[in-house]
Amino acid sequence: MTNVEGSKADEDGDEVGEEGHAGSLCSIVADVKEPEADEVDNDGIEAGRAQGDGVAEDSNEVSGESDDENNGGDNEGVLMTEAGECVRDAEEEEKWVPVTKLGRLVKENKIRKIEEIYLHSLPVKEHQIVEQLVPGLKDEVMKITPVQKQTRAGQRTRFKAFVVVGDGDGHVGLGVKCAKEVATAIRGAIILAKLSVVPVRRGYWGNKIGKPHTVPCKVTGKCGSVTVRMVPAPRGSGIVAARVPKKVLQFAGIEDVFTSSRGSTKTLGNFVKATFDCLMKTYGFLTPDFWRETRFIKTPFQEYTDLLARPKGLVIEAPAEKIEA
Missing domain, CATH: 3.30.230.10 (Ribosomal Protein S5; domain 2)
Incomplete structure:
Protein backbone atom coordinates (compact mmCIF):
# COMPACT_ATOMS: atom_id res chain seq x y z
CA MET A 1 0.00 0.00 0.00
CA THR A 2 1.38 3.41 -0.94
CA ASN A 3 1.80 5.82 1.95
CA VAL A 4 0.85 9.42 1.35
CA GLU A 5 3.45 11.94 2.37
CA GLY A 6 2.60 15.04 4.38
CA SER A 7 3.39 17.35 1.46
CA LYS A 8 0.10 16.47 -0.25
CA ALA A 9 -3.24 17.91 0.79
CA ASP A 10 -5.57 15.90 3.02
CA GLU A 11 -8.15 15.48 0.30
CA ASP A 12 -5.58 14.27 -2.21
CA GLY A 13 -4.17 11.99 0.44
CA ASP A 14 -7.52 10.23 0.84
CA GLU A 15 -7.80 9.67 -2.90
CA VAL A 16 -4.23 8.37 -3.26
CA GLY A 17 -4.75 6.13 -0.28
CA GLU A 18 -7.77 4.66 -1.99
CA GLU A 19 -5.83 4.11 -5.19
CA GLY A 20 -3.49 2.03 -3.11
CA HIS A 21 -6.47 -0.22 -2.31
CA ALA A 22 -7.24 -0.55 -6.01
CA GLY A 23 -4.57 -3.16 -6.50
CA SER A 24 -6.11 -5.35 -3.79
CA LEU A 25 -9.70 -4.74 -4.92
CA CYS A 26 -9.08 -5.41 -8.62
CA SER A 27 -10.60 -8.88 -8.43
CA ILE A 28 -13.71 -7.56 -6.66
CA VAL A 29 -14.18 -4.79 -9.22
CA ALA A 30 -13.92 -7.36 -12.00
CA ASP A 31 -16.68 -9.42 -10.39
CA VAL A 32 -19.12 -6.56 -9.84
CA LYS A 33 -18.10 -4.15 -12.63
CA GLU A 34 -21.13 -4.83 -14.80
CA PRO A 35 -23.62 -6.95 -12.82
CA GLU A 36 -26.86 -7.99 -14.42
CA ALA A 37 -29.84 -6.08 -13.06
CA ASP A 38 -32.34 -8.92 -13.09
CA GLU A 39 -30.16 -11.65 -11.58
CA VAL A 40 -28.87 -12.10 -8.06
CA ASP A 41 -25.70 -14.18 -7.90
CA ASN A 42 -25.43 -15.58 -4.40
CA ASP A 43 -22.12 -17.31 -5.14
CA GLY A 44 -20.59 -14.05 -6.31
CA ILE A 45 -21.86 -12.28 -3.23
CA GLU A 46 -20.33 -14.86 -0.90
CA ALA A 47 -17.06 -14.59 -2.81
CA GLY A 48 -17.28 -10.83 -2.53
CA ARG A 49 -17.73 -11.10 1.22
CA ALA A 50 -14.68 -13.34 1.54
CA GLN A 51 -12.53 -11.19 -0.74
CA GLY A 52 -13.70 -8.00 0.93
CA ASP A 53 -12.78 -9.29 4.35
CA GLY A 54 -9.46 -10.49 2.96
CA VAL A 55 -8.70 -7.01 1.71
CA ALA A 56 -9.63 -5.56 5.08
CA GLU A 57 -7.28 -7.99 6.80
CA ASP A 58 -4.40 -7.10 4.46
CA SER A 59 -4.89 -3.39 4.95
CA ASN A 60 -5.06 -3.79 8.71
CA GLU A 61 -1.88 -5.86 8.74
CA VAL A 62 0.03 -3.24 6.74
CA SER A 63 -1.23 -0.09 8.43
CA GLY A 64 -1.91 -1.26 11.96
CA GLU A 65 0.91 -3.58 12.96
CA SER A 66 2.05 -1.23 15.70
CA ASP A 67 -1.51 -0.91 17.00
CA ASP A 68 -1.85 -4.67 17.32
CA GLU A 69 1.43 -4.83 19.21
CA ASN A 70 0.38 -2.07 21.59
CA ASN A 71 -3.08 -3.47 22.18
CA GLY A 72 -1.67 -6.86 23.01
CA GLY A 73 -4.25 -9.09 21.30
CA ASP A 74 -7.53 -7.21 21.46
CA ASN A 75 -8.92 -9.34 18.62
CA GLU A 76 -8.72 -12.64 20.47
CA GLY A 77 -12.52 -12.81 20.76
CA VAL A 78 -13.05 -12.56 16.99
CA LEU A 79 -13.57 -15.71 14.93
CA MET A 80 -13.52 -15.91 11.13
CA THR A 81 -16.10 -18.06 9.35
CA GLU A 82 -15.77 -19.70 5.95
CA ALA A 83 -17.61 -16.77 4.34
CA GLY A 84 -15.09 -14.35 5.81
CA GLU A 85 -17.47 -12.78 8.29
CA CYS A 86 -16.31 -11.58 11.69
CA VAL A 87 -18.17 -13.46 14.38
CA ARG A 88 -17.54 -12.51 17.98
CA ASP A 89 -17.92 -14.79 20.93
CA ALA A 90 -21.05 -14.92 23.05
CA GLU A 91 -19.24 -12.80 25.59
CA GLU A 92 -19.05 -9.95 23.09
CA GLU A 93 -22.78 -10.20 22.46
CA GLU A 94 -23.48 -9.92 26.17
CA LYS A 95 -21.44 -6.74 26.38
CA TRP A 96 -24.13 -4.73 24.57
CA VAL A 97 -24.73 -1.62 26.65
CA PRO A 98 -27.90 0.15 25.45
CA VAL A 99 -27.66 3.92 25.05
CA THR A 100 -31.36 4.67 24.54
CA LYS A 101 -34.34 4.32 26.84
CA LEU A 102 -35.93 1.79 24.51
CA GLY A 103 -32.74 -0.26 24.49
CA ARG A 104 -32.64 -0.33 28.29
CA LEU A 105 -36.23 -1.58 28.47
CA VAL A 106 -35.51 -4.29 25.90
CA LYS A 107 -32.30 -5.34 27.64
CA GLU A 108 -34.19 -5.77 30.94
CA ASN A 109 -37.03 -7.71 29.22
CA LYS A 110 -39.65 -5.07 29.95
CA ILE A 111 -40.54 -5.06 26.24
CA ARG A 112 -40.79 -8.56 24.81
CA LYS A 113 -42.59 -8.00 21.50
CA ILE A 114 -41.71 -5.64 18.70
CA GLU A 115 -45.42 -4.91 18.23
CA GLU A 116 -45.29 -2.87 21.45
CA ILE A 117 -42.80 -0.59 19.74
CA TYR A 118 -44.92 -0.26 16.60
CA LEU A 119 -48.05 0.44 18.67
CA HIS A 120 -46.54 3.60 20.15
CA SER A 121 -44.38 4.53 17.12
CA LEU A 122 -41.16 4.52 19.12
CA PRO A 123 -37.97 5.17 17.13
CA VAL A 124 -35.47 2.30 17.03
CA LYS A 125 -31.87 3.54 17.14
CA GLU A 126 -30.04 0.29 17.97
CA HIS A 127 -30.06 -2.80 15.78
CA GLN A 128 -29.61 -5.08 18.82
CA ILE A 129 -33.21 -4.25 19.76
CA VAL A 130 -34.50 -5.86 16.57
CA GLU A 131 -32.15 -8.82 16.92
CA GLN A 132 -33.52 -9.58 20.39
CA LEU A 133 -37.23 -9.00 19.66
CA VAL A 134 -37.38 -10.66 16.22
CA PRO A 135 -35.85 -14.14 16.43
CA GLY A 136 -34.96 -16.00 13.28
CA LEU A 137 -34.15 -12.88 11.28
CA LYS A 138 -32.46 -13.78 7.98
CA ASP A 139 -30.65 -11.51 5.55
CA GLU A 140 -29.76 -11.70 1.89
CA VAL A 141 -27.69 -9.43 -0.32
CA MET A 142 -29.74 -8.42 -3.34
CA LYS A 143 -27.03 -6.60 -5.27
CA ILE A 144 -23.59 -5.04 -4.99
CA THR A 145 -22.84 -2.34 -7.53
CA PRO A 146 -19.81 -0.04 -7.90
CA VAL A 147 -20.40 3.70 -7.87
CA GLN A 148 -17.85 6.36 -8.81
CA LYS A 149 -17.19 9.98 -7.97
CA GLN A 150 -14.93 12.25 -9.99
CA THR A 151 -12.30 14.05 -7.90
CA ARG A 152 -9.11 15.99 -8.61
CA ALA A 153 -7.02 12.86 -8.10
CA GLY A 154 -9.21 10.76 -10.39
CA GLN A 155 -12.27 8.57 -10.00
CA ARG A 156 -13.13 7.36 -6.53
CA THR A 157 -14.80 3.95 -6.64
CA ARG A 158 -16.99 2.71 -3.81
CA PHE A 159 -19.40 -0.22 -3.50
CA LYS A 160 -23.12 0.06 -2.83
CA ALA A 161 -24.89 -2.91 -1.21
CA PHE A 162 -28.63 -3.63 -1.05
CA VAL A 163 -29.65 -6.03 1.74
CA VAL A 164 -33.10 -7.37 2.65
CA VAL A 165 -33.85 -8.89 6.07
CA GLY A 166 -36.97 -10.68 7.28
CA ASP A 167 -38.27 -13.50 9.42
CA GLY A 168 -40.89 -14.85 6.99
CA ASP A 169 -43.63 -13.99 9.47
CA GLY A 170 -44.72 -10.43 8.80
CA HIS A 171 -41.50 -8.47 9.36
CA VAL A 172 -39.21 -7.18 6.60
CA GLY A 173 -36.53 -4.51 6.30
CA LEU A 174 -34.36 -2.96 3.59
CA GLY A 175 -30.89 -1.45 4.00
CA VAL A 176 -28.62 0.37 1.55
CA LYS A 177 -25.00 1.20 2.36
CA CYS A 178 -22.07 2.55 0.36
CA ALA A 179 -18.47 1.95 1.45
CA LYS A 180 -14.96 1.64 0.07
CA GLU A 181 -14.90 -2.12 0.66
CA VAL A 182 -17.50 -4.76 -0.11
CA ALA A 183 -17.47 -6.34 3.35
CA THR A 184 -17.94 -2.97 5.06
CA ALA A 185 -20.84 -2.11 2.76
CA ILE A 186 -22.58 -5.43 3.45
CA ARG A 187 -22.21 -5.14 7.22
CA GLY A 188 -23.50 -1.57 7.20
CA ALA A 189 -26.44 -2.49 4.98
CA ILE A 190 -27.43 -5.34 7.30
CA ILE A 191 -27.47 -2.98 10.29
CA LEU A 192 -29.54 -0.38 8.42
CA ALA A 193 -31.95 -3.09 7.25
CA LYS A 194 -32.53 -4.23 10.83
CA LEU A 195 -33.20 -0.64 11.91
CA SER A 196 -35.81 -0.28 9.15
CA VAL A 197 -37.78 -3.46 9.91
CA VAL A 198 -41.52 -2.77 9.51
CA PRO A 199 -44.62 -4.92 10.06
CA GLY A 284 -50.98 2.73 6.08
CA PHE A 285 -54.73 2.89 6.68
CA LEU A 286 -57.34 1.26 8.90
CA THR A 287 -60.00 -0.97 7.37
CA PRO A 288 -63.44 -1.31 9.03
CA ASP A 289 -62.37 -4.41 10.95
CA PHE A 290 -59.93 -2.16 12.82
CA TRP A 291 -62.61 0.38 13.78
CA ARG A 292 -62.73 -0.34 17.47
CA GLU A 293 -63.11 1.78 20.55
CA THR A 294 -59.95 3.76 21.18
CA ARG A 295 -58.30 2.97 24.49
CA PHE A 296 -55.44 5.16 25.57
CA ILE A 297 -52.73 3.15 27.26
CA LYS A 298 -49.41 4.26 28.65
CA THR A 299 -46.33 4.10 26.52
CA PRO A 300 -43.42 2.00 27.82
CA PHE A 301 -41.59 5.20 28.71
CA GLN A 302 -44.49 6.30 30.91
CA GLU A 303 -45.08 2.87 32.41
CA TYR A 304 -41.46 2.34 33.42
CA THR A 305 -40.60 5.89 34.43
CA ASP A 306 -39.08 4.83 37.74
CA LEU A 307 -36.87 2.26 36.06
CA LEU A 308 -35.58 4.73 33.48
CA ALA A 309 -34.91 7.32 36.20
CA ARG A 310 -32.15 5.17 37.64
CA PRO A 311 -28.59 6.14 36.72
CA LYS A 312 -27.43 4.14 33.72
CA GLY A 313 -23.70 4.68 34.20
CA LEU A 314 -21.52 1.76 35.16
CA VAL A 315 -19.82 1.93 38.56
CA ILE A 316 -16.18 0.91 38.32
CA GLU A 317 -14.44 0.09 41.56
CA ALA A 318 -10.81 1.16 41.63
CA PRO A 319 -8.39 -1.36 43.13
CA ALA A 320 -7.17 -0.46 46.60
CA GLU A 321 -3.62 0.82 46.73
CA LYS A 322 -1.20 -1.26 48.73
CA ILE A 323 1.08 0.60 51.09
CA GLU A 324 4.32 -1.16 51.79
CA ALA A 325 5.53 -0.77 55.34
Whole structure:
Protein backbone atom coordinates (compact mmCIF):
# COMPACT_ATOMS: atom_id res chain seq x y z
CA MET A 1 0.00 0.00 0.00
CA THR A 2 1.38 3.41 -0.94
CA ASN A 3 1.80 5.82 1.95
CA VAL A 4 0.85 9.42 1.35
CA GLU A 5 3.45 11.94 2.37
CA GLY A 6 2.60 15.04 4.38
CA SER A 7 3.39 17.35 1.46
CA LYS A 8 0.10 16.47 -0.25
CA ALA A 9 -3.24 17.91 0.79
CA ASP A 10 -5.57 15.90 3.02
CA GLU A 11 -8.15 15.48 0.30
CA ASP A 12 -5.58 14.27 -2.21
CA GLY A 13 -4.17 11.99 0.44
CA ASP A 14 -7.52 10.23 0.84
CA GLU A 15 -7.80 9.67 -2.90
CA VAL A 16 -4.23 8.37 -3.26
CA GLY A 17 -4.75 6.13 -0.28
CA GLU A 18 -7.77 4.66 -1.99
CA GLU A 19 -5.83 4.11 -5.19
CA GLY A 20 -3.49 2.03 -3.11
CA HIS A 21 -6.47 -0.22 -2.31
CA ALA A 22 -7.24 -0.55 -6.01
CA GLY A 23 -4.57 -3.16 -6.50
CA SER A 24 -6.11 -5.35 -3.79
CA LEU A 25 -9.70 -4.74 -4.92
CA CYS A 26 -9.08 -5.41 -8.62
CA SER A 27 -10.60 -8.88 -8.43
CA ILE A 28 -13.71 -7.56 -6.66
CA VAL A 29 -14.18 -4.79 -9.22
CA ALA A 30 -13.92 -7.36 -12.00
CA ASP A 31 -16.68 -9.42 -10.39
CA VAL A 32 -19.12 -6.56 -9.84
CA LYS A 33 -18.10 -4.15 -12.63
CA GLU A 34 -21.13 -4.83 -14.80
CA PRO A 35 -23.62 -6.95 -12.82
CA GLU A 36 -26.86 -7.99 -14.42
CA ALA A 37 -29.84 -6.08 -13.06
CA ASP A 38 -32.34 -8.92 -13.09
CA GLU A 39 -30.16 -11.65 -11.58
CA VAL A 40 -28.87 -12.10 -8.06
CA ASP A 41 -25.70 -14.18 -7.90
CA ASN A 42 -25.43 -15.58 -4.40
CA ASP A 43 -22.12 -17.31 -5.14
CA GLY A 44 -20.59 -14.05 -6.31
CA ILE A 45 -21.86 -12.28 -3.23
CA GLU A 46 -20.33 -14.86 -0.90
CA ALA A 47 -17.06 -14.59 -2.81
CA GLY A 48 -17.28 -10.83 -2.53
CA ARG A 49 -17.73 -11.10 1.22
CA ALA A 50 -14.68 -13.34 1.54
CA GLN A 51 -12.53 -11.19 -0.74
CA GLY A 52 -13.70 -8.00 0.93
CA ASP A 53 -12.78 -9.29 4.35
CA GLY A 54 -9.46 -10.49 2.96
CA VAL A 55 -8.70 -7.01 1.71
CA ALA A 56 -9.63 -5.56 5.08
CA GLU A 57 -7.28 -7.99 6.80
CA ASP A 58 -4.40 -7.10 4.46
CA SER A 59 -4.89 -3.39 4.95
CA ASN A 60 -5.06 -3.79 8.71
CA GLU A 61 -1.88 -5.86 8.74
CA VAL A 62 0.03 -3.24 6.74
CA SER A 63 -1.23 -0.09 8.43
CA GLY A 64 -1.91 -1.26 11.96
CA GLU A 65 0.91 -3.58 12.96
CA SER A 66 2.05 -1.23 15.70
CA ASP A 67 -1.51 -0.91 17.00
CA ASP A 68 -1.85 -4.67 17.32
CA GLU A 69 1.43 -4.83 19.21
CA ASN A 70 0.38 -2.07 21.59
CA ASN A 71 -3.08 -3.47 22.18
CA GLY A 72 -1.67 -6.86 23.01
CA GLY A 73 -4.25 -9.09 21.30
CA ASP A 74 -7.53 -7.21 21.46
CA ASN A 75 -8.92 -9.34 18.62
CA GLU A 76 -8.72 -12.64 20.47
CA GLY A 77 -12.52 -12.81 20.76
CA VAL A 78 -13.05 -12.56 16.99
CA LEU A 79 -13.57 -15.71 14.93
CA MET A 80 -13.52 -15.91 11.13
CA THR A 81 -16.10 -18.06 9.35
CA GLU A 82 -15.77 -19.70 5.95
CA ALA A 83 -17.61 -16.77 4.34
CA GLY A 84 -15.09 -14.35 5.81
CA GLU A 85 -17.47 -12.78 8.29
CA CYS A 86 -16.31 -11.58 11.69
CA VAL A 87 -18.17 -13.46 14.38
CA ARG A 88 -17.54 -12.51 17.98
CA ASP A 89 -17.92 -14.79 20.93
CA ALA A 90 -21.05 -14.92 23.05
CA GLU A 91 -19.24 -12.80 25.59
CA GLU A 92 -19.05 -9.95 23.09
CA GLU A 93 -22.78 -10.20 22.46
CA GLU A 94 -23.48 -9.92 26.17
CA LYS A 95 -21.44 -6.74 26.38
CA TRP A 96 -24.13 -4.73 24.57
CA VAL A 97 -24.73 -1.62 26.65
CA PRO A 98 -27.90 0.15 25.45
CA VAL A 99 -27.66 3.92 25.05
CA THR A 100 -31.36 4.67 24.54
CA LYS A 101 -34.34 4.32 26.84
CA LEU A 102 -35.93 1.79 24.51
CA GLY A 103 -32.74 -0.26 24.49
CA ARG A 104 -32.64 -0.33 28.29
CA LEU A 105 -36.23 -1.58 28.47
CA VAL A 106 -35.51 -4.29 25.90
CA LYS A 107 -32.30 -5.34 27.64
CA GLU A 108 -34.19 -5.77 30.94
CA ASN A 109 -37.03 -7.71 29.22
CA LYS A 110 -39.65 -5.07 29.95
CA ILE A 111 -40.54 -5.06 26.24
CA ARG A 112 -40.79 -8.56 24.81
CA LYS A 113 -42.59 -8.00 21.50
CA ILE A 114 -41.71 -5.64 18.70
CA GLU A 115 -45.42 -4.91 18.23
CA GLU A 116 -45.29 -2.87 21.45
CA ILE A 117 -42.80 -0.59 19.74
CA TYR A 118 -44.92 -0.26 16.60
CA LEU A 119 -48.05 0.44 18.67
CA HIS A 120 -46.54 3.60 20.15
CA SER A 121 -44.38 4.53 17.12
CA LEU A 122 -41.16 4.52 19.12
CA PRO A 123 -37.97 5.17 17.13
CA VAL A 124 -35.47 2.30 17.03
CA LYS A 125 -31.87 3.54 17.14
CA GLU A 126 -30.04 0.29 17.97
CA HIS A 127 -30.06 -2.80 15.78
CA GLN A 128 -29.61 -5.08 18.82
CA ILE A 129 -33.21 -4.25 19.76
CA VAL A 130 -34.50 -5.86 16.57
CA GLU A 131 -32.15 -8.82 16.92
CA GLN A 132 -33.52 -9.58 20.39
CA LEU A 133 -37.23 -9.00 19.66
CA VAL A 134 -37.38 -10.66 16.22
CA PRO A 135 -35.85 -14.14 16.43
CA GLY A 136 -34.96 -16.00 13.28
CA LEU A 137 -34.15 -12.88 11.28
CA LYS A 138 -32.46 -13.78 7.98
CA ASP A 139 -30.65 -11.51 5.55
CA GLU A 140 -29.76 -11.70 1.89
CA VAL A 141 -27.69 -9.43 -0.32
CA MET A 142 -29.74 -8.42 -3.34
CA LYS A 143 -27.03 -6.60 -5.27
CA ILE A 144 -23.59 -5.04 -4.99
CA THR A 145 -22.84 -2.34 -7.53
CA PRO A 146 -19.81 -0.04 -7.90
CA VAL A 147 -20.40 3.70 -7.87
CA GLN A 148 -17.85 6.36 -8.81
CA LYS A 149 -17.19 9.98 -7.97
CA GLN A 150 -14.93 12.25 -9.99
CA THR A 151 -12.30 14.05 -7.90
CA ARG A 152 -9.11 15.99 -8.61
CA ALA A 153 -7.02 12.86 -8.10
CA GLY A 154 -9.21 10.76 -10.39
CA GLN A 155 -12.27 8.57 -10.00
CA ARG A 156 -13.13 7.36 -6.53
CA THR A 157 -14.80 3.95 -6.64
CA ARG A 158 -16.99 2.71 -3.81
CA PHE A 159 -19.40 -0.22 -3.50
CA LYS A 160 -23.12 0.06 -2.83
CA ALA A 161 -24.89 -2.91 -1.21
CA PHE A 162 -28.63 -3.63 -1.05
CA VAL A 163 -29.65 -6.03 1.74
CA VAL A 164 -33.10 -7.37 2.65
CA VAL A 165 -33.85 -8.89 6.07
CA GLY A 166 -36.97 -10.68 7.28
CA ASP A 167 -38.27 -13.50 9.42
CA GLY A 168 -40.89 -14.85 6.99
CA ASP A 169 -43.63 -13.99 9.47
CA GLY A 170 -44.72 -10.43 8.80
CA HIS A 171 -41.50 -8.47 9.36
CA VAL A 172 -39.21 -7.18 6.60
CA GLY A 173 -36.53 -4.51 6.30
CA LEU A 174 -34.36 -2.96 3.59
CA GLY A 175 -30.89 -1.45 4.00
CA VAL A 176 -28.62 0.37 1.55
CA LYS A 177 -25.00 1.20 2.36
CA CYS A 178 -22.07 2.55 0.36
CA ALA A 179 -18.47 1.95 1.45
CA LYS A 180 -14.96 1.64 0.07
CA GLU A 181 -14.90 -2.12 0.66
CA VAL A 182 -17.50 -4.76 -0.11
CA ALA A 183 -17.47 -6.34 3.35
CA THR A 184 -17.94 -2.97 5.06
CA ALA A 185 -20.84 -2.11 2.76
CA ILE A 186 -22.58 -5.43 3.45
CA ARG A 187 -22.21 -5.14 7.22
CA GLY A 188 -23.50 -1.57 7.20
CA ALA A 189 -26.44 -2.49 4.98
CA ILE A 190 -27.43 -5.34 7.30
CA ILE A 191 -27.47 -2.98 10.29
CA LEU A 192 -29.54 -0.38 8.42
CA ALA A 193 -31.95 -3.09 7.25
CA LYS A 194 -32.53 -4.23 10.83
CA LEU A 195 -33.20 -0.64 11.91
CA SER A 196 -35.81 -0.28 9.15
CA VAL A 197 -37.78 -3.46 9.91
CA VAL A 198 -41.52 -2.77 9.51
CA PRO A 199 -44.62 -4.92 10.06
CA VAL A 200 -46.42 -6.33 7.03
CA ARG A 201 -50.17 -6.83 7.22
CA ARG A 202 -51.53 -10.00 5.64
CA GLY A 203 -55.08 -10.95 4.78
CA TYR A 204 -57.35 -13.31 2.84
CA TRP A 205 -58.52 -13.51 -0.75
CA GLY A 206 -61.96 -14.96 0.02
CA ASN A 207 -63.30 -16.67 3.12
CA LYS A 208 -61.28 -16.26 6.29
CA ILE A 209 -60.16 -19.86 6.57
CA GLY A 210 -56.79 -20.72 8.02
CA LYS A 211 -53.97 -18.24 8.45
CA PRO A 212 -53.61 -15.03 6.42
CA HIS A 213 -51.73 -15.79 3.23
CA THR A 214 -51.88 -12.74 0.93
CA VAL A 215 -52.00 -8.95 0.98
CA PRO A 216 -55.18 -7.53 2.59
CA CYS A 217 -56.06 -5.34 -0.40
CA LYS A 218 -54.64 -3.84 -3.58
CA VAL A 219 -51.58 -1.75 -2.75
CA THR A 220 -49.15 0.25 -4.87
CA GLY A 221 -45.58 1.32 -4.15
CA LYS A 222 -43.37 3.68 -6.10
CA CYS A 223 -39.72 4.71 -6.19
CA GLY A 224 -38.29 6.75 -9.03
CA SER A 225 -39.91 5.59 -12.26
CA VAL A 226 -40.66 2.08 -10.92
CA THR A 227 -44.21 1.32 -9.80
CA VAL A 228 -45.16 -2.00 -8.17
CA ARG A 229 -48.79 -3.06 -7.69
CA MET A 230 -49.90 -6.02 -5.60
CA VAL A 231 -53.28 -7.74 -5.87
CA PRO A 232 -54.62 -10.42 -3.48
CA ALA A 233 -54.51 -13.94 -4.89
CA PRO A 234 -56.38 -17.15 -3.93
CA ARG A 235 -54.64 -19.71 -1.80
CA GLY A 236 -52.27 -21.87 -3.79
CA SER A 237 -51.50 -19.30 -6.47
CA GLY A 238 -48.01 -18.63 -5.19
CA ILE A 239 -46.00 -15.44 -5.61
CA VAL A 240 -46.44 -14.27 -9.19
CA ALA A 241 -43.63 -11.73 -9.40
CA ALA A 242 -40.17 -11.09 -10.79
CA ARG A 243 -37.10 -12.41 -9.06
CA VAL A 244 -36.34 -9.27 -7.05
CA PRO A 245 -39.80 -8.61 -5.51
CA LYS A 246 -40.37 -12.33 -5.06
CA LYS A 247 -37.46 -12.57 -2.62
CA VAL A 248 -38.73 -9.55 -0.65
CA LEU A 249 -42.25 -11.04 -0.49
CA GLN A 250 -40.89 -14.36 0.74
CA PHE A 251 -39.02 -12.61 3.55
CA ALA A 252 -42.23 -10.76 4.44
CA GLY A 253 -44.17 -14.03 4.82
CA ILE A 254 -46.63 -13.54 1.95
CA GLU A 255 -47.49 -16.81 0.23
CA ASP A 256 -49.91 -15.83 -2.57
CA VAL A 257 -50.02 -12.55 -4.50
CA PHE A 258 -50.33 -11.18 -8.02
CA THR A 259 -47.94 -8.35 -8.94
CA SER A 260 -47.43 -5.97 -11.83
CA SER A 261 -44.62 -3.50 -12.36
CA ARG A 262 -43.83 -0.72 -14.78
CA GLY A 263 -40.98 1.68 -15.32
CA SER A 264 -37.25 1.06 -15.41
CA THR A 265 -37.31 -2.19 -13.45
CA LYS A 266 -33.75 -2.98 -14.54
CA THR A 267 -32.70 -0.42 -11.91
CA LEU A 268 -32.68 -2.95 -9.09
CA GLY A 269 -32.32 -0.35 -6.35
CA ASN A 270 -35.55 1.44 -7.25
CA PHE A 271 -37.29 -1.89 -7.93
CA VAL A 272 -36.61 -3.29 -4.46
CA LYS A 273 -37.41 0.07 -2.82
CA ALA A 274 -40.77 0.22 -4.61
CA THR A 275 -41.57 -3.31 -3.40
CA PHE A 276 -40.63 -2.37 0.16
CA ASP A 277 -42.78 0.79 -0.07
CA CYS A 278 -45.68 -1.35 -1.25
CA LEU A 279 -45.42 -3.62 1.80
CA MET A 280 -45.15 -0.63 4.15
CA LYS A 281 -48.48 0.71 2.88
CA THR A 282 -50.36 -2.40 4.02
CA TYR A 283 -50.57 -0.77 7.48
CA GLY A 284 -50.98 2.73 6.08
CA PHE A 285 -54.73 2.89 6.68
CA LEU A 286 -57.34 1.26 8.90
CA THR A 287 -60.00 -0.97 7.37
CA PRO A 288 -63.44 -1.31 9.03
CA ASP A 289 -62.37 -4.41 10.95
CA PHE A 290 -59.93 -2.16 12.82
CA TRP A 291 -62.61 0.38 13.78
CA ARG A 292 -62.73 -0.34 17.47
CA GLU A 293 -63.11 1.78 20.55
CA THR A 294 -59.95 3.76 21.18
CA ARG A 295 -58.30 2.97 24.49
CA PHE A 296 -55.44 5.16 25.57
CA ILE A 297 -52.73 3.15 27.26
CA LYS A 298 -49.41 4.26 28.65
CA THR A 299 -46.33 4.10 26.52
CA PRO A 300 -43.42 2.00 27.82
CA PHE A 301 -41.59 5.20 28.71
CA GLN A 302 -44.49 6.30 30.91
CA GLU A 303 -45.08 2.87 32.41
CA TYR A 304 -41.46 2.34 33.42
CA THR A 305 -40.60 5.89 34.43
CA ASP A 306 -39.08 4.83 37.74
CA LEU A 307 -36.87 2.26 36.06
CA LEU A 308 -35.58 4.73 33.48
CA ALA A 309 -34.91 7.32 36.20
CA ARG A 310 -32.15 5.17 37.64
CA PRO A 311 -28.59 6.14 36.72
CA LYS A 312 -27.43 4.14 33.72
CA GLY A 313 -23.70 4.68 34.20
CA LEU A 314 -21.52 1.76 35.16
CA VAL A 315 -19.82 1.93 38.56
CA ILE A 316 -16.18 0.91 38.32
CA GLU A 317 -14.44 0.09 41.56
CA ALA A 318 -10.81 1.16 41.63
CA PRO A 319 -8.39 -1.36 43.13
CA ALA A 320 -7.17 -0.46 46.60
CA GLU A 321 -3.62 0.82 46.73
CA LYS A 322 -1.20 -1.26 48.73
CA ILE A 323 1.08 0.60 51.09
CA GLU A 324 4.32 -1.16 51.79
CA ALA A 325 5.53 -0.77 55.34
